[in-house]
Amino acid sequence: SLKSGKINYHIIKNNILYIESYRNYIVIHTSISDYTLRYTLKKIQKKLSNEFIQCHKSYLVNLNNVICIKEKFIELKNKITLPIGNKYKQNLHNLICK
Numbered sequence: 001s002l003k004s005g006k007i008n009y010h011i012i013k014n015n016i017l018y019i020e021s022y023r024n025y026i027v028i029h030t031s032i033s034d035y036t037l038r039y040t041l042k043k044i045q046k047k048l049s050n051e052f053i054q055c056h057k058s059y060l061v062n063l064n065n066v067i068c069i070k071e072k073f074i075e076l077k078n079k080i081t082l083p084i085g086n087k088y089k090q091n092l093h094n095l096i097c098k
Contacts, residue, residue, distance in 0.1 A: 009035055013051070017076055019044060019060040031078075055092060056085040063095070 015030040021041040028035045028044075045052065045060055052060045055074055065076045069092060073081045084092060 009037065011035065013048065013062075014064070016052075016062050017065050017078065017080065018062060018082060019052070021058045029080075053088075053092065053095060055088050056083050057087070059083070 011028060011030060015032060017029045017031060019041065020027045020029065024038060024040055026037055026039045026041060026044055028037065041054070041058070041060060045054065048060070051063050053063060055061050059082050061074055061076070061082055065078075067075045067077055069075075069084070071084075071089075073083055074092075075081050
């Protein structure tokens, strides 16, 4: 449950594919629709579980929807590819190789 302005959004975590940020706004991409909220990526990351990991300064990804991780990008089940930032490569590698 997230509140942005006067609107309350009830989004099921399992439906979230990834979250993209634009300054103080985020776009939550789900299997059903996209939701734009006035929120920061850091704030939303605190609300979500460990299933969501930051792969780039502008993206959080739901690990349950990841098909494969390449050197420079992540591929999701719906054929979307997200970039991997150099800063986040080691952390992703550590999580996957556990």
